[in-house]
Amino acid sequence: MESKSSTTGNRDNPNRNLHGSKTMMASHFLRALFRIQQTSTSSSSAGRSRRIRRAAYASMAYSAGTRRAWSRALLRKLRSRARLRFPRRLSRAATPQRRDMDQAQVLRKLVPGGPSMDDCKLLEETADYIRFLTTQVRLMQTVMDSVSS
Amino acid sequence: MSSRRARSRQSTSSSRITDEQINDLVSKLQAVLPEARLHGCLSMQVSAAKVLQETCNYIRSLHREVDDLSERLSELLATTEASSAQAAIIRSLLK
Numbered sequence: 001m002e003s004k005s006s007t008t009g010n011r012d013n014p015n016r017n018l019h020g021s022k023t024m025m026a027s028h029f030l031r032a033l034f035r036i037q038q039t040s041t042s043s044s045s046a047g048r049s050r051r052i053r054r055a056a057y058a059s060m061a062y063s064a065g066t067r068r069a070w071s072r073a074l075l076r077k078l079r080s081r082a083r084l085r086f087p088r089r090l091s092r093a094a095t096p097q098r099r100d101m102d103q104a105q106v107l108r109k110l111v112p113g114g115p116s117m118d119d120c121k122l123l124e125e126t127a128d129y130i131r132f133l134t135t136q137v138r139l140m141q142t143v144m145d146s147v148s149s
Numbered sequence: 150m151s152s153r154r155a156r157s158r159q160s161t162s163s164s165r166i167t168d169e170q171i172n173d174l175v176s177k178l179q180a181v182l183p184e185a186r187l188h189g190c191l192s193m194q195v196s197a198a199k200v201l202q203e204t205c206n207y208i209r210s211l212h213r214e215v216d217d218l219s220e221r222l223s224e225l226l227a228t229t230e231a232s233s234a235q236a237a238i239i240r241s242l243l244k
Contacts, residue, residue: 030238030239033222033226033238034235034238036226037226037234037235045220045223045224045227048223048226048227049219049220049222049223049224050219052219052222052223053215053216053219056215056218056219057215086209086212088209088212088213103198103201103202103205104201106201106205107201107204107205107208110205110208110209110212111208119170119171120170120174123171123174123177123178124174124177126178126204126208127177127178127180127181129208130178130181130182130204130207130211131181133208133211133212133215134181134211136215137211137214137215137218140214140215140218140219140222141218143222143238144218144221144222144225146237146238146240147222147225147226147229147234147237147238148225
């Protein structure tokens with residue numbers, strides 16, 4: 001019986017990686033939300049929202065684990081208590097398409113761990129990072145909807 | 150003059166990977182970007198720069214959404230009764 005090689009199984013179905021991670025992400029984030037709500041009744045709302053934001057990136061990184069460069073970089077930042085900041089302003093490289101090296105540089109600043117990646121790795125990591133980011137955003141929206149109803 | 154051209158060609162090939170590799174990986178990115186953002190890129194020969202640009206824009210907007218939702222969740226948790234918030238949150242986990 002011929003069996004197809006399944007070495008690229010994960011790559012063919014990227015959502016398979018995500019499914020188990022979704023549950024981990026949700027439980028991690030929700031537990032963090034409980035803690036934040038219980039311990040911050042007197043603290044400022046800015047501090048609380050910072051903690052929630054941190055919890056969001058933490059649950060993303062923990063659910064992705066150490067198999068990805070972006071999640072490893074995020075975990076490092078979180079553990080060192082460094083500020084989690086991403087560049088906001090639009091790229092000034094509005095010049096024509098030849099210079100797609102500039103866009104890659106811009107992208108490197110947006111993806112955790114980007115600066116140490118070559119172009120190939122950057123694109124793979126970016127796709128994975130986006131998948132986890134959108135899942136986290138949807139999770140937060142779901143929580144918003146349930147709590148406010 | 151020819152040496153200058155050869156030099157410039159050499160520098161670009163050492164700092165750029167092949168277009169084929171870029172297109173291959175860019176198609177992976179396309180799979181996760183919302184379709185509306187790539188409305189302009191219908192041809193097979195995807196403009197790698199365009200996709201990269203849209204990717205950057207998309208990631209930035211996702212970061213902004215995380216910030217925004219964090220603030221709104223923060224306000225919501227402050228005003229909501231603790232027990233009902235927890236019940237609602239558990240409900241959302243079970244969905």
